[in-house]
Amino acid sequence: MDVNPLDFIEKHSPEFIEMASSYHRMERLSNPDGYGKRTGDCGDTVEMFLTIDDQEVIECVSIQVDGCLNTVATANTVALMSEGKTVSEAWDITPEKVADYLKTLEEDHFHCAELAVGAFCLALVNHRDMKKSGWKKNYTKKA
Numbered sequence: 001m002d003v004n005p006l007d008f009i010e011k012h013s014p015e016f017i018e019m020a021s022s023y024h025r026m027e028r029l030s031n032p033d034g035y036g037k038r039t040g041d042c043g044d045t046v047e048m049f050l051t052i053d054d055q056e057v058i059e060c061v062s063i064q065v066d067g068c069l070n071t072v073a074t075a076n077t078v079a080l081m082s083e084g085k086t087v088s089e090a091w092d093i094t095p096e097k098v099a100d101y102l103k104t105l106e107e108d109h110f111h112c113a114e115l116a117v118g119a120f121c122l123a124l125v126n127h128r129d130m131k132k133s134g135w136k137k138n139y140t141k142k143a
Contacts, residue, residue: 013103020073027062036122044071046119070109074116
């Protein structure tokens with residue numbers, strides 16, 4: 001079966017293509033301010049590493065993705081949507097907002113947005129828990 005790369009370009013929005021082909025956030029931080037990991041029923045895994053400043057602003061989101069281009073696109077979109085926001089503002093990121101931004105995320109891959117947002121929410125919870133017990137951060141395992 002012949003696969004035409006132009007089909008992919010014609011099928012997807014510029015936002016989707018940019019997020020699916022962006023790998024500059026792919027980094028594993030050794031001592032993040034928040035960490036979350038989720039594996040979906042499809043077998044894809046998303047890890048999120050947060051860097052948060054003293055004013056609770058998300059400075060940087062690094063990701064690791066073991067999955068399809070839809071999962072890469074949704075994880076990058078969550079990172080893009082959250083950087084520069086406060087932690088409380090970041091809680092407003094939903095799978096629906098991620099899909100809306102990408103415009104052409106297929107309905108049967110909406111679970112990828114849920115997976116990425118789920119990993120991000122776990123990272124926010126981890127940040128909150130570490131903040132309550134700040135001394136523990138220095139003793140967490142390297143991711």
